[in-house]
Amino acid sequence: MNDLPKAYDPKNVEDDISRAWEASGYFNPDTLPIPKNAEAFSIVLPPPTVTSTLHLGHAMYVIEDVMIRHARMQGKRTLWLPGMDHAAIATQNKVERIVWDKEKKTRHDLGREELIRRIDAFVADSRSTITNQLKKMGFSLDWSRERFTLDPAISRAVQKMFVDMHTDGLIYRGSRIVNWCPRCQSTLADDEVEYKEERTPFYYFKYGPFSIATVRPETKIGDKVVIVHPKDKRYTKYHGKTFPLPWIDGDIEARVIADEASDPELGSGAMTITPAHSFVDFELAKKYGIEIENIIGQDGRLTNAAGKYAGLTTQEARKKFVEILQKKGLVEKIDENYTHNLTVCYRCGTAVEPLVSPQWFVDVNKPVVTWKGVKKSLKDVAIEVVKSGDIEIIPDRFEKTYFQWIENLHDWCISRQLWYGHRIPVWYCVGDEHEGAVCKLECRQPVVQTDHPIECRYCGSKNLRQDPDTLDTWFSSGMWTFTTLGWPEKTRDLKTFHPTNVLETGYDILFFWVARMILMTTYATGEVPFRTVYLHGLVRDKEGRKMSKSLGNIIDPLDMSAKYGTDALRLALMTGTTPGNDVNLYEEKIAGYRNFVNKFWNIARFILTTVETPRYVDTMPTLATDADRWIISRLHETTRGVNKLMDKYQYGLAIEKLYRFTWNDLADWYLEIAKVERPVIASEAKQSPLLLFILQNLLKLWHPYAPFITEHVYQMLNGHPKNMLMIETWPNEKTTQTTFAHESERAILAMQDIVNAIREKRSWLAIPYTTTLELSGKMGKAKGLEHLIEHFGKVKMVKKPQGKTLALTNGLSLSGFTGVNFEKEHAKTKKELKNLEGYITGLAKKLANEKFTSNAPKNIIEQERAKLEAATERVKDLKNKLKQLT
RNA sequence: GGGUCUGUAGCUCAGUUGGUUAGAGCGCACGAUUCACAUUCGUGAGGUCAGAGGUUCAACUCCUCUCAGGCCCACCA
Numbered sequence: 001m002n003d004l005p006k007a008y009d010p011k012n013v014e015d016d017i018s019r020a021w022e023a024s025g026y027f028n029p030d031t032l033p034i035p036k037n038a039e040a041f042s043i044v045l046p047p048p049t050v051t052s053t054l055h056l057g058h059a060m061y062v063i064e065d066v067m068i069r070h071a072r073m074q075g076k077r078t079l080w081l082p083g084m085d086h087a088a089i090a091t092q093n094k095v096e097r098i099v100w101d102k103e104k105k106t107r108h109d110l111g112r113e114e115l116i117r118r119i120d121a122f123v124a125d126s127r128s129t130i131t132n133q134l135k136k137m138g139f140s141l142d143w144s145r146e147r148f149t150l151d152p153a154i155s156r157a158v159q160k161m162f163v164d165m166h167t168d169g170l171i172y173r174g175s176r177i178v179n180w181c182p183r184c185q186s187t188l189a190d191d192e193v194e195y196k197e198e199r200t201p202f203y204y205f206k207y208g209p210f211s212i213a214t215v216r217p218e219t220k221i222g223d224k225v226v227i228v229h230p231k232d233k234r235y236t237k238y239h240g241k242t243f244p245l246p247w248i249d250g251d252i253e254a255r256v257i258a259d260e261a262s263d264p265e266l267g268s269g270a271m272t273i274t275p276a277h278s279f280v281d282f283e284l285a286k287k288y289g290i291e292i293e294n295i296i297g298q299d300g301r302l303t304n305a306a307g308k309y310a311g312l313t314t315q316e317a318r319k320k321f322v323e324i325l326q327k328k329g330l331v332e333k334i335d336e337n338y339t340h341n342l343t344v345c346y347r348c349g350t351a352v353e354p355l356v357s358p359q360w361f362v363d364v365n366k367p368v369v370t371w372k373g374v375k376k377s378l379k380d381v382a383i384e385v386v387k388s389g390d391i392e393i394i395p396d397r398f399e400k401t402y403f404q405w406i407e408n409l410h411d412w413c414i415s416r417q418l419w420y421g422h423r424i425p426v427w428y429c430v431g432d433e434h435e436g437a438v439c440k441l442e443c444r445q446p447v448v449q450t451d452h453p454i455e456c457r458y459c460g461s462k463n464l465r466q467d468p469d470t471l472d473t474w475f476s477s478g479m480w481t482f483t484t485l486g487w488p489e490k491t492r493d494l495k496t497f498h499p500t501n502v503l504e505t506g507y508d509i510l511f512f513w514v515a516r517m518i519l520m521t522t523y524a525t526g527e528v529p530f531r532t533v534y535l536h537g538l539v540r541d542k543e544g545r546k547m548s549k550s551l552g553n554i555i556d557p558l559d560m561s562a563k564y565g566t567d568a569l570r571l572a573l574m575t576g577t578t579p580g581n582d583v584n585l586y587e588e589k590i591a592g593y594r595n596f597v598n599k600f601w602n603i604a605r606f607i608l609t610t611v612e613t614p615r616y617v618d619t620m621p622t623l624a625t626d627a628d629r630w631i632i633s634r635l636h637e638t639t640r641g642v643n644k645l646m647d648k649y650q651y652g653l654a655i656e657k658l659y660r661f662t663w664n665d666l667a668d669w670y671l672e673i674a675k676v677e678r679p680v681i682a683s684e685a686k687q688s689p690l691l692l693f694i695l696q697n698l699l700k701l702w703h704p705y706a707p708f709i710t711e712h713v714y715q716m717l718n719g720h721p722k723n724m725l726m727i728e729t730w731p732n733e734k735t736t737q738t739t740f741a742h743e744s745e746r747a748i749l750a751m752q753d754i755v756n757a758i759r760e761k762r763s764w765l766a767i768p769y770t771t772t773l774e775l776s777g778k779m780g781k782a783k784g785l786e787h788l789i790e791h792f793g794k795v796k797m798v799k800k801p802q803g804k805t806l807a808l809t810n811g812l813s814l815s816g817f818t819g820v821n822f823e824k825e826h827a828k829t830k831k832e833l834k835n836l837e838g839y840i841t842g843l844a845k846k847l848a849n850e851k852f853t854s855n856a857p858k859n860i861i862e863q864e865r866a867k868l869e870a871a872t873e874r875v876k877d878l879k880n881k882l883k884q885l886t
Numbered sequence: 887g888g889g890u891c892u893g894u895a896g897c898u899c900a901g902u903u904g905g906u907u908a909g910a911g912c913g914c915a916c917g918a919u920u921c922a923c924a925u926u927c928g929u930g931a932g933g934u935c936a937g938a939g940g941u942u943c944a945a946c947u948c949c950u951c952u953c954a955g956g957c958c959c960a961c962c963a
Contacts, residue, residue: 004922006922006923007923007925008923008925195961202963212963213963214963215963216963227963261962261963262963263962263963266962266963267963270963271962271963272963273963274963278962278963279961280961280962280963281963340961340962341961341962343961397890397891398890400889400890401889401890401958401959404888404889404958404959405958405959408959408960507957507958508957508958510958511958511959538957542897542898544898544955544956564925575899575900575911576898576899576900576910576911577899577900578899578900578902580891581891581892581899582891582892582956582957583899584898584899586898588897588898588911588912588913589898589911589912591912591925592911592912592925593911594925595923595925595926596925597925598923598925598926599922599923599925599926601922601923601925602922602923602925602926603922603923604922605922605923606922606923607922608922609922610922648902650902652899652900653900653901653902656900656910656911659910659911660910667922667923668927671922675921675922756928756929759928759929760928760929760930762917762928762929763916763917763928763929763930764929764930766916766917768917769917769918769919769928835907836907838907839907842907843907846943846944849943850943851942851943851944852943852944853943854943855942855943855944856905856943856944857905859905860905860944863905863906864905867906867907871907
């Protein structure tokens with residue numbers, strides 16, 4: 001044991017430990033040595049997307065590893081299931097960009113099959129990188145159950161889900177206005193668009209008797225309806241009227257409709273509507289039966305509806321139309337200083353074009369989901385499961401945000417015009433191509449089924465074409481908790497591990513993902529997907545900024561792990577934050593925990609090299625000294641506190657508590673005391689079972705947070721009951737329960753007070769370190785610990801002090817000073833006395849106040865009284881000291 | 887516009903059912919250091935807990951308002 005390195009070197013340890021863990025099979029609940037009836041505990045890893053390698057955001061998975069390791073040590077049948085998400089739009093974009101950069105080819109040049117082949121190769125590559133990264137972080141994932149959202153089994157489940165939902169009328173095809181990205185050539189969900197402030201000319205046109213304003217003249221060519229507010233008196237006379245007017249492409253006729261959608265305060269109070277390219281206008285058009293026609297096509301150019309202007313880009317058309325209107329004298333005003341929010345694609349930043357197209361939707365309002373025996377809509381179930389407490393969201397303030405979002409939920413557009421992803425299981429008959437077939441009207445009906453149909457069920461044609469679109473990524477990830485466990489088969493895993501216990505993820509995907517999982521899972525399984533949703537914050541830099549490439553403030557988790565060790569990184573991520581709050585991470589913080597890990601290493605090293613045989617001590621040894629009883633009491637209190645905090649998901653605080661105990665109590669005091677006392681207690685000198693007992697408990701308590709170093713040290717002990725720390729029994733209060741006299745604890749505390757006071761005097765009065773001072777007076781509660789005080793305070797106990805004395809505390813005095821200027825001390829003492837007297841007056845007043853004594857609980861009154869007593873005692877000391885100093 | 891979070895020592899943050907003369911780490915200053923650890927040890931200086939009211943015997947903690955920042959949602963012709 002003497003060859004242990006002075007400094008902990010994580011590099012040499014982590015890989016070995018990782019390999020040993022994996023070889024053990026303990027990450028897999030099937031090969032975990034636990035009783036058959038052990039309680040199950042499961043978490044499904046929020047699947048990282050395969051677009052890139054892991055960043056610090058993913059390192060937050062460490063919270064899940066802590067939960068999992070904790071549960072495993074509590075003897076539960078523990079499963080943490082890994083997987084990755086194909087992230088259709090992001091991945092396809094990425095690969096398309098790579099192909100374009102390298103070969104100047106578009107996806108259409110490659111064709112569907114070739115593009116998919118390229119994507120698959122890219123994905124295989126990034127999957128293996130991600131896997132290695134996850135392993136490097138020490139995550140105890142069961143890799144034997146790894147899933148990918150495009151696995152054949154998952155695909156079948158997704159298609160079955162689609163068909164089931166379609167059968168139940170929850171999925172329908174409809175023409176609706178959608179966000180269209182002309183660059184990605186796909187629809188975007190409401191939450192896949194972003195807004196960017198943009199300065200743009202704001203045009204005012206003369207439209208018959210009205211003045212209308214717009215930033216998008218190119219869409220206005222077909223407008224034939226004016227909306228005014230019903231209560232706007234200026235326009236009452238026009239309600240329901242039609243009128244002719246000169247417009248972009250010749251004269252047209254327009255009509256006026258009164259509707260509250262128009263805001264009289266805004267502009268002229270009159271607006272024309274463009275049904276196909278504005279969400280508000282689309283709703284109005286449906287309400288009043290106005291013809292809905294796309295002016296702009298999916299390629300971002302004007303359609304045939306624009307007549308001779310068809311084919312112009314929106315920019316060209318804008319310029320052209322303004323010119324035309326100007327010539328006709330219809331431009332009233334152009335406001336150049338107008339800013340508005342431009343809608344852009346969250347992936348590529350291209351301006352989104354709202355347009356109308358046929359898409360597949362999930363109906364969130366149709367009451368066809370049976371939940372607890374009642375038919376409800378997806379929306380209602382999603383609200384109910386949280387209201388009823390079937391799902392708990394931590395921190396609970398997010399429940400409010402959740403409700404608000406669900407309540408405003410519209411039907412969910414699930415079709416995407418992408419090639420990468422789950423193909424929509426729908427076929428259309430194109431059957432009139434074979435001889436003799438008579439394609440009836442019904443053939444236009446889509447055939448919805450999981451397998452490729454052999455022939456059209458209406459006309460018998462064998463010429464069927466599958467819907468070219470794929471499903472929104474969130475459709476498949478919404479099913480993640482149960483498809484990964486084998487659904488729709490009634491597997492043992494599904495029975496054992498579903499619902500999962502916790503979903504731990506960032507609050508930024510509460511809507512994207514969490515809400516969708518709740519919708520999909522309750523419908524498919526009749527169960528909630530998870531009992532608890534734990535939301536963590538985002539990882540930011542020291543200034544609280546998001547980490548991004550452009551800011552250059554990105555911290556790579558693997559760099560940090562290589563530089564400071566994975567345990568240090570894990571600790572830095574888990575502390576200084578509470579659930580739902582963002583965590584600021586910076587290198588100094590990680591370095592701080594590297595120092596701690598090294599401290600831990602040296603504590604272990606000290607204990608291991610002190611004892612004759614470093615063995616595992618299971619039961620609490622006899623406690624021989626006051627210090628023994630004190631440290632065990634502290635260990636007990638720490639264990640209890642940590643357990644309590646972990647039950648409440650307060651991991652940051654639990655770490656802090658452990659940290660205090662380990663460094664401040666154990667290392668700074670107890671080990672130092674042990675150096676003094678152990679050699680005296682001869683029988684235990686070489687054994688130090690208590691040190692080993694404490695070490696054993698610490699290893700367990702720290703293991704979920706710092707798994708590598710703890711496992712490494714555990715492996716150095718002889719006679720440990722389990723072959724690995726990761727399956728050791730979690731310490732509970734009984735482990736450290738003691739029946740010792742509290743006097744022991746108080747004695748040590750008093751000793752610490754005295755030593756601290758002496759140290760302070762030494763430092764404050766600049767007494768040379770080599771000077772040995774004399775201590776005299778009654779030891780009070782610290783009686784019997786004189787030897788420790790002498791050792792730590794570097795003092796000599798004397799009965800009769802020589803020369804000048806200085807009152808210290810608790811009636812003790814210091815003497816033996818040489819060449820000390822007491823003026824500083826005098827001034828300080830006076831100041832302290834003054835403060836103290838104010839404090840005492842306050843306390844006395846409080847205690848004399850009848851309202852206080854009659855209202856406050858007894859223990860508080862007792863506490864205040866004790867404070868007063870202590871303060872009064874202290875005043876006596878200080879007065880005494882002043883007398884001596886003058 | 888609607889919602890929500892944050893504002894505590896120079897910096898980053900704790901402080902969970904209201905009861906300490908308000909805490910930690912880092913940084914800073916001073917002092918130590920062959921004996922587990924300089925990735926160390928000891929000591930110290932720093933805060934009217936954003937501001938103003940209110941409830942209470944008692945408020946960093948609860949309520950109202952104001953100020954300053956962040957985020958989410960909705961987006962207007």
